[in-house]
Amino acid sequence: MTRRVLSGAALAAGLLVSPSALGAEPVRLAVISESASNWPLYVAQAKGFFDKEGVTVQVTLTRSSAKQLEALDKGDFDIGHQAADHIIRAVEKGSELFVVMALNRPAFSIVAAPGIGAFEDLRGKALAVDGAATGYALLLKKILARHGLREGDYTLKEVGGTNERYEAVRTRIAAAGLISPPFDLKLFADGFKSLGNTSDYFPHYQGSVAATRRSWASANRETLIRYIRGYVTASDWLFEPRNRAEAIEILLGRVTMDRAQAGATYESALAKALIPKAAVSVDGLRQVIEVLGETGQLRPPLPAPEKYLDPTYYTKAREGR
Known part of the structure; x- marks a missing residue:
């Protein structure tokens, strides 16, 4: 190959x-x-x-x-x-x-930067997504809404796929994002926080x-x-x-x-x-x-x-x- x-x-x-x-x-x-x-x-x-x-x-x-x-x-x-x-x-x-x-x-970890311990801490922050209207971004919006955050309480930053979202969160361009394995594990090892997983909300x-x-x-x-x-x-x-x-x-x-x-x-x-x-x-x-x-x-x-x-x-x- x-x-x-x-x-x-x-x-x-x-x-x-x-x-x-x-x-x-x-x-x-x-x-x-x-x-x-x-x-x-x-x-x-x-x-x-x-x-x-x-x-x-x-x-x-x-x-x-x-x-x-x-x-x-x-x-x-x-x-x-x-x-x-x-x-x-x-x-x-x-x-x-x-x-x-x-x-x-969808089994993405919701990974947040060190210092963010709850969804409320994302208020006013930028969140890394593939595209603002993509299905996974829609799921993220629904999860945020369940925790009291509505559109306008945060900014969706369109950066691309998993690798790009990982880099955006790692470099603090975004305060959080949906990250799949193994990239979520790398961030956790560096002190980033988990706010849950999309599979907890949408298992099917x-x-x-x-x-x-x-x-x-x-x-x-x-x-x-x-x-x-x-x-x-x-x-x-x-x-x-x-x-x-x-x-x-x-x-x-x-x-x-x-x-x-x-x-x-x-x-x-x-x-x-x-x-x-x-x-x-x-x-x-x-x-x-x-x-x-x-x-x-x-x-x-x-x-x-x-x-x-x-x-x-x-x-x-x-x-x-």
């Missing part, structure tokens, strides 16, 4: 190409950043599960969910790992994107999903099915306890952290974040729709989750295992 940096005004990105044989079907995959949320992807690449399915997966790091969504929608990528709410909003604006597979539930909310365009899926049906099958195989492997040590080595090869942090990340990710078998929760997707309705981004009557989901590709991939 090789890595190179792509140039271009639209995206600053890294390309990861699997070493499968010539003739394999290419899949241009977009992810936002390197983090434990991509663990099954890392496993699929390291263990050759995509290669065995006859697909070559080229992964571009977009560093921004908004840039990724725009590029995915116009065909620069074939599949995007993206927050479910982004796909829903895109569809409502006329996009042909749809959800094919689930990836993660559908977070990240794999999405693609209906036209691409129709024209590349078998490729999409094979991609899903390779990813689900990796997910099954990752959730097998006997593979824990090797899984940690794979993560350490992709995300900078120490071994103790990797071990803690494994326990947290499997218990709270990663979704077994990458199966979409219709109820979890419905919660996303309800949150968008509550914030005025969807109007009643609220659409059914099936408007944004086509499970046939996933079902076919599972039948072939």
Whole structure:
């Protein structure tokens, strides 16, 4: 597997190409950043599960969910790992994107700078988010509201994905932010404080999903099915306890952290974040729709989750295992 940096005004990105044989079907995959949320992807690449399915997966790091969504929608990528709410909003604006597979539930630590001991201490402070209207920012707003903080009591600072939010909090550009493992563990080791976890408030909310365009899926049906099958195989492997040590080595090869942090990340990710078998929760997707309705981004009557989901590709991939 090789890595190179792509140039271009639209995206600053890294390309990861699997070493499968010539003739394999290419899949241009977009992810936002390197983090434990991509663990099954890392496993699929390291263990050759995509290669065995006859697909070559080229992964571009977009560093921004908004840039990724725009590029995915116009065909620069074939599949995007993206927050479910982004796909829903895109569809409502006329996009042909749809959800094919689930990836993660939101299990972000709410990490605050030293000296901040309660939500009230965030009043008047800047909080790091990917984008002010993203699904995870909406969850943060709802959590803050439960603790008496309304919009206007704080400022949302748009900085980008997990890595960028980590840096913003670490350097005190922001007083707090939603940070995923292992970056939250690094901050805790440096004296930063935890104000809780999004999973405490939204345990079934559908977070990240794999999405693609209906036209691409129709024209590349078998490729999409094979991609899903390779990813689900990796997910099954990752959730097998006997593979824990090797899984940690794979993560350490992709995300900078120490071994103790990797071990803690494994326990947290499997218990709270990663979704077994990458199966979409219709109820979890419905919660996303309800949150968008509550914030005025969807109007009643609220659409059914099936408007944004086509499970046939996933079902076919599972039948072939």
